[in-house]
Amino acid sequence: MMMQDKQAWSGRFNEPVAELVKRYTASVEFDQRLALFDIQGSLAHAQMLEACGIITSQDLNDIRRGMAQIENEIISGDFVWSLDLEDVHLNIEKRLTALVGDAGKRLHTGRSRNDQVATDVRLYLRNAIDELIELVKALQMALVNLATHHTHTIMPGFTHLQVAQPVSFAHHLMAYFEMLKRDAERLADAHRRVNRLPLGAAALAGTSYPIKREMVAELLGFDGVCENSLDAVSDRDFAIEFTAAAALIMTHLSRLSEELILWMSPRFGFIDIADRFCTGSSIMPQKKNPDVPELVRGKTGRVNGHLVALLTLMKGQPLAYNKDNQEDKEPLFDTVDTLTQTLRIYADMIGGITVKPEAMRSAALQGYATATDLADYLVKKGLPFRDAHEAVALAVRFAEQRGCDLSGLKLEELQQFSSLIADDIYGVLTLEGSLAARNHTGGTAPQQVEAAIARARHYLAG
Numbered sequence: 001m002m003m004q005d006k007q008a009w010s011g012r013f014n015e016p017v018a019e020l021v022k023r024y025t026a027s028v029e030f031d032q033r034l035a036l037f038d039i040q041g042s043l044a045h046a047q048m049l050e051a052c053g054i055i056t057s058q059d060l061n062d063i064r065r066g067m068a069q070i071e072n073e074i075i076s077g078d079f080v081w082s083l084d085l086e087d088v089h090l091n092i093e094k095r096l097t098a099l100v101g102d103a104g105k106r107l108h109t110g111r112s113r114n115d116q117v118a119t120d121v122r123l124y125l126r127n128a129i130d131e132l133i134e135l136v137k138a139l140q141m142a143l144v145n146l147a148t149h150h151t152h153t154i155m156p157g158f159t160h161l162q163v164a165q166p167v168s169f170a171h172h173l174m175a176y177f178e179m180l181k182r183d184a185e186r187l188a189d190a191h192r193r194v195n196r197l198p199l200g201a202a203a204l205a206g207t208s209y210p211i212k213r214e215m216v217a218e219l220l221g222f223d224g225v226c227e228n229s230l231d232a233v234s235d236r237d238f239a240i241e242f243t244a245a246a247a248l249i250m251t252h253l254s255r256l257s258e259e260l261i262l263w264m265s266p267r268f269g270f271i272d273i274a275d276r277f278c279t280g281s282s283i284m285p286q287k288k289n290p291d292v293p294e295l296v297r298g299k300t301g302r303v304n305g306h307l308v309a310l311l312t313l314m315k316g317q318p319l320a321y322n323k324d325n326q327e328d329k330e331p332l333f334d335t336v337d338t339l340t341q342t343l344r345i346y347a348d349m350i351g352g353i354t355v356k357p358e359a360m361r362s363a364a365l366q367g368y369a370t371a372t373d374l375a376d377y378l379v380k381k382g383l384p385f386r387d388a389h390e391a392v393a394l395a396v397r398f399a400e401q402r403g404c405d406l407s408g409l410k411l412e413e414l415q416q417f418s419s420l421i422a423d424d425i426y427g428v429l430t431l432e433g434s435l436a437a438r439n440h441t442g443g444t445a446p447q448q449v450e451a452a453i454a455r456a457r458h459y460l461a462g
């Protein structure tokens with residue numbers, strides 16, 4: 001609900017702000033989501049003002065009492081937001097004054113909305129990052145759980161989307177575990193720079209009151225204060241950095257989505273995604289569409305767009321605070337919302353995947369995926385790699401004409417291409433032999449993938 005109110009700064013103005021301008025400049029419709037962080041920041045500021053003798057303890061008590069009521073009103077949905085009061089900060093301050101009188105008017109001593117909003121956004125984002133890190137880990141756990149059952153499930157690994165070499169399906173899944181691990185690290189790293197207190201910078205230059213910024217930082221759980229007042233109120237690099245990390249997470253999930261979509265296509269038939277993540281077609285009765293991964297791929301564009309929006313927002317701004325910065329909120333909030341929903345749904349969806357090992361296996365048998373193994377075999381018997389490559393290329397061509405896999409050729413047939421080939425070759429040409437041979441850290445041998453899964457579980461438990 002909105003109502004009419006006089007602007008806090010209207011004393012200097014000869015005419016009221018135009019209705020259109022009021023709507024254009026107000027942010028309360030979207031920044032009200034910062035309300036509880038705004039109150040948290042105000043309470044810490046007030047406590048410091050009292051400790052420094054700038055307001056009385058009676059004022060502090062009044063402010064606390066008023067804020068407690070406001071918090072209840074906001075949580076219960078009874079708080080009346082006013083567009084005339086522009087933003088979340090002025091709405092809360094006005095209500096506080098209505099409730100407790102002069103103490104409410106004293107709250108803004110030694111503070112400006114410029115350092116106030118920067119503080120609110122940091123409190124909000126710090127909290128969002130903590131939640132997102134947990135969601136990334138939950139998705140990693142879903143991947144690890146699926147991988148655990150498929151260390152011995154063999155699929156074709158691709159390069160250029162052409163069959164390249166056989167890999168363990170679990171190994172493929174664990175590649176995404178690694179990406180997400182770096183993503184969680186990036187979030188945690190961004191958190192360190194988010195977690196600094198701007199309050200005390202006031203409008204831009206600091207304040208003439210004898211404040212104690214470090215005390216406020218400690219009360220709010222910040223690791224320290226922003227050390228330059230101009231920088232504190234004006235930069236939003238911490239939000240840009242977070243959004244870049246978010247865009248990378250979405251990009252990783254977009255790649256996985258593309259794979260899920262391909263794998264679910266009947267042409268691949270490697271997996272099935274549970275019905276609850278798919279939709280049908282209103283015209284083609286046979287269809288089951290992978291809507292969720294498609295939307296993840298689509299929403300990645302949206303988050304990437306938010307990153308560009310924030311970078312562009314910042315690039316032309318002189319020091320210090322400019323109203324441009326009000327435009328940081330919607331992209332930032334939407335980034336957090338989109339990423340939160342995406343991670344939640346993704347962990348569930350991974351848990352609902354049905355794997356079709358037979359389809360993976362037959363695809364792996366179709367593209368001469370063990371050709372490299374034959375070449376390596378010849379090299380180990382003394383042939384230079386380039387000659388081995390050539391011999392195997394001829395053997396592949398021959399097998400292609402026969403319409404069979406390399407392992408389907410008779411020993412005499414294989415020996416036409418190199419006399420070094422003996423009957424131990426069949427252990428090498430099987431899919432299992434190919435996997436087992438790549439037995440080093442980071443390789444696809446099931447034994448290595450099991451070790452990777454064990455490391456992953458240890459990391460997630462820590």
Ligand code: ARG
Nearest residue numbers: 027031087113114117325326
């Ligand atoms: N709504 C503003 C924002 O989001 C708050 C700070 C406004 N400061 C000012 N002096 N107009 O950035």
